[in-house]
Amino acid sequence: MHLVRKSVESKVGTLNAWKARVANREAKVGIVGLGYVGLPLALLLSDEHFAVTGFDVDPLKVEFLNSGKSYIHRIEPESIQAAQKSGFNATADFSRARDLDAILICVPTPIDDHSAPDMSYVVNTIEALAPHLRSGQLVVLESTTYPGTTEEIIATTIDRIGEETGVSVLREHPSEEIETPQSLNGVMVAFSPEREDPGNTDVERHDIPKVVGGIDRRASEAAEMLYGSIFRRTVRVSSPATAEMTKLLENIYRCVNIAMVNELKQLCMRMGIDIWEVIDAAATKPFGFQAFYPGPGIGGHCIPVDPFYLSWKAKEYHFSTRFIELAGEVNRSMPEHVIRSVVNALNDQGKSIKGAKVLLLGLAYKKDIDDLRESPSLPIYEMLEKKGADVRYNDPYFPRVGSGRKYWLHTESAPLENLDQYDCVLIVTDHSCYDFEKIVAESKLVVDSRNATRNIRSPKIYHC
Ligand SMILES: NC(=O)c1ccc[n+]([C@@H]2O[C@H](COP(=O)([O-])OP(=O)(O)OC[C@H]3O[C@@H](n4cnc5c(N)ncnc54)[C@H](O)[C@@H]3O)[C@@H](O)[C@H]2O)c1
Numbered sequence: 001m002h003l004v005r006k007s008v009e010s011k012v013g014t015l016n017a018w019k020a021r022v023a024n025r026e027a028k029v030g031i032v033g034l035g036y037v038g039l040p041l042a043l044l045l046s047d048e049h050f051a052v053t054g055f056d057v058d059p060l061k062v063e064f065l066n067s068g069k070s071y072i073h074r075i076e077p078e079s080i081q082a083a084q085k086s087g088f089n090a091t092a093d094f095s096r097a098r099d100l101d102a103i104l105i106c107v108p109t110p111i112d113d114h115s116a117p118d119m120s121y122v123v124n125t126i127e128a129l130a131p132h133l134r135s136g137q138l139v140v141l142e143s144t145t146y147p148g149t150t151e152e153i154i155a156t157t158i159d160r161i162g163e164e165t166g167v168s169v170l171r172e173h174p175s176e177e178i179e180t181p182q183s184l185n186g187v188m189v190a191f192s193p194e195r196e197d198p199g200n201t202d203v204e205r206h207d208i209p210k211v212v213g214g215i216d217r218r219a220s221e222a223a224e225m226l227y228g229s230i231f232r233r234t235v236r237v238s239s240p241a242t243a244e245m246t247k248l249l250e251n252i253y254r255c256v257n258i259a260m261v262n263e264l265k266q267l268c269m270r271m272g273i274d275i276w277e278v279i280d281a282a283a284t285k286p287f288g289f290q291a292f293y294p295g296p297g298i299g300g301h302c303i304p305v306d307p308f309y310l311s312w313k314a315k316e317y318h319f320s321t322r323f324i325e326l327a328g329e330v331n332r333s334m335p336e337h338v339i340r341s342v343v344n345a346l347n348d349q350g351k352s353i354k355g356a357k358v359l360l361l362g363l364a365y366k367k368d369i370d371d372l373r374e375s376p377s378l379p380i381y382e383m384l385e386k387k388g389a390d391v392r393y394n395d396p397y398f399p400r401v402g403s404g405r406k407y408w409l410h411t412e413s414a415p416l417e418n419l420d421q422y423d424c425v426l427i428v429t430d431h432s433c434y435d436f437e438k439i440v441a442e443s444k445l446v447v448d449s450r451n452a453t454r455n456i457r458s459p460k461i462y463h464c
Contacts, residue, residue, distance in 0.1 A: 013136045014182045015218050018101065019225045025049040027101040027226070032125050034061055034090060036301070036371065037142060037194045038106035039072060043083050044205060044230045051087030053096055057124075065090040073370035073397060074199075094128045102138040102226055103129065105154075106194065108301070109143045115308040115328075117146060119153060126154050130161035135170075136184040138222045140212075141240075142194045144247050144306050146313035150191040150240035155215060158187055172216045180217045188219035191240035192227060193247030198300070199369040209233040213243030251306040252324060257292040258303070259327035262334055265294035269464075276451045296428050296449035297334035297376030299365025304331065304374045335379040338449050339387070341464030342424055345447050348462075351423055354388035359414060359422040361439070362429020363395040367450075370397040377428045378407045384426075392422075396433055419443045427452050 021027040027050060031042045034056040042052045056062055064071050066089060068081040080088070097103055107121040122143060133139070139158070141150050155169045162168045170186030192212040196205055210231040214220030224234045237243050261279065268275040275294060283291040298304045307324040314321045343353045365375035372378070377393070384391045392414040393401075401409040416434075419425055419442040427436075430452035440446050440458050447462045 012183055012185045015180065015184060015221060016182060018136060018138075018184060018222055021101055022222075022225050022229060028053065028099060029226070030055060030097055030100040030103040032056075032103060032105045032129070033107035033121075033143075034058075034065065035106065035108070036072060036198060037196065038104075039065075039075060040196070040205065041104065041106060041142075041194075042088060043075070043079050046083035046086040046088045048230050049086055050229075052083065053100060054088065054090040055092065055094060055097070056090060057092055059092060062090040062092055095132050097129050097132040097137075098134060100137065102140070102222070104140045104142055104192075105129075106142045109145050109305075109309070110301070111305050111308050116312050117309050119145075119149070122149065122153055123157070126157040127161070130158050131165060133158060133162070133165070133167050133187050135167055135186055136188075138188040138190065138219065138226065140190045140192050140223055142192055144193060144251070144302060144309070145244055146248070146309040147241040147244040148313065149244060150189060150213075151215065155189050158189065162187075170216050170218055180221060182218075184218065188214065188216070188222050189240070190214035190219040190223040191243045192223055193243060195247070195250065198371060199366060206231050209235050211235045211237060211243050211246050213237040213240045215240060245310075248306055248310050251302050252310065252327075254292070255298065255303050255307050255331065256323050256327040257290070258294075258298055259330040261292045261294045262297075263330050266337060274463075276454060293451075295334070295376070296338045296380060298331045299373065299375040299377075300371060301373050304328075335376050335383060338376075338380055338426070338428070338447075338464055339383045341449070341462065342384070342389075342426055342447050343387070345445055345462035345464075346424055349423075349445060353384070356389050356423040357421060358384055358389045358391050359419065359425045360384070360391060360393040361395075361425060361427045361434065362431055363393055363398050363401065364429050364431070367429055367431045368397075368433075372398065372401070372404065372407075375429075378404075378409075380426070380428060381409065382407070395429070396431065 029045050029050045030053045031038045032055040034054045042054050045052050065080060068077055070077045070080055105125055107125050110118045112118050141154050159168050168186050170188050190212055192210055195208050210227040212220060212223040212234055214223055220236050224236055228234050265275040279291050282289050311321045311324050346353055346356055360381055363377045364371055381391055394414050394416050398413060400412040424445045424447055425443040427448045427450055430450040436453050437456055440453055440456050445460055447464055449464050453461050
């Protein structure tokens with residue numbers, strides 16, 4: 001036992017030496033979860049000449065990446081091949097974590113059917129990693145989650161499994177209050193939320209400031225150093241829980257404001273007022289107002305999901321997050337509003353929804369992306385079918401769809417031609433590649449849930 005401890009101590013490094021490895025690009029970085037967040041992050045690090053090892057449990061993704069191919073629409077295979085030249089490779093073998101200086105975790109954090117957090121991906125990841133961790137490594141959780149996760153799941157699991165391996169989480173001792181301690185005799189643990197906005201080409205990813213919060217100052221400094229080499233600005237907060245809450249505040253802010261305009265849209269329709277014109281006018285105010293836009297409902301991995309992580313955690317404190325619940329209720333009801341609009345628009349033409357041929361334009365949860373998660377198009381599709389409509393879809397980002405956790409479509413994108421064969425063309429996602437003028441001209445009836453046809457005057461358009 002004495003001998004083992006001595007050999008562990010002899011390997012203890014310093015924070016300065018760790019930072020020097022980052023500065024010299026000698027540091028090796030691992031990314032766990034090579035999805036919409038992890039893969040671009042791996043490429044960003046590779047661009048900055050870090051040797052990156054990507055970990056994923058999906059053998060198909062590992063195989064794809066190692067053969068230089070991409071499975072995300074906006075990522076070109078050439079970027080993966082360029083990263084390979086800087087040492088990027090993918091694996092499912094977690095024992096390779098031992099060789100790394102930093103490991104960034106980007107695995108899914110969905111909700112279950114009762115809107116409770118599904119932490120299984122985070123738990124499985126840290127349980128697979130922990131036996132291979134060693135002192136001096138930095139582990140950062142990037143997945144969006146409730147405040148307390150980094151301490152309660154990541155750090156606790158490392159400490160628990162570390163009882164066998166002799167590795168524990170690095171924490172400051174009360175005597176180390178003034179200066180940042182140097183000795184890395186444990187694993188540095190931090191949280192840093194991913195703030196990317198998929199499809200947004202106005203802001204480069206490295207221009208989005210990176211918030212970091214470490215369990216101790218060494219972890220915060222190390223995380224700031226690493227992220228500072230790929231992001232223009234880092235923002236250090238006092239704890240992982242503060243960083244976790246920061247991400248949730250950002251997403252709850254969006255969720256609540258979108259719900260508000262979705263509600264106001266329905267009122268404006270009854271009052272004969274154009275909500276879009278109202279928002280444009282209000283947005284001319286140079287302070288105190290930020291424009292949010294209504295739509296057919298919210299989608300994606302973040303806005304419909306993340307707020308419920310906080311509602312769930314709040315119950316532990318006997319606290320009810322009423323804004324979140326109300327916003328969820330309004331946003332979730334939007335697909336029904338769309339269906340009512342389709343029914344009314346067909347009715348105005350003397351047609352019934354039962355047996356009507358409907359083309360749903362755009363499956364993705366927002367424009368110009370290939371992401372179907374939580375997309376409002378899915379319940380809309382299902383509700384139309386339940387009402388007896390004959391539904392087809394068109395989406396250039398999804399030539400065909402199979403089944404997901406919450407849908408079972410198994411169909412192909414219909415060609416965007418002979419639009420007059422449909423009784424109704426329903427705009428759910430306003431992809432930039434759609435020529436709406438042509439679509440309106442060729443269709444019998446267009447129901448527009450995105451205001452994509454705002455500059456087109458035609459009696460065939462029904463706004464909803
Ligand atoms: N997609 C976004 O735009 C976005 C933006 C901000 C934050 N986030 C957050 O980032 C996190 C990741 O989201 P995403 O969109 O990249 O998810 P994703 O589903 O696209 O990718 C996750 C990847 O993790 C892999 N994985 C699952 N379990 C694993 C395990 N145990 N070990 C290794 N790999 C595993 C999956 O195979 C998948 O490739 C989530 O918490 C999400 O809320 C996402």
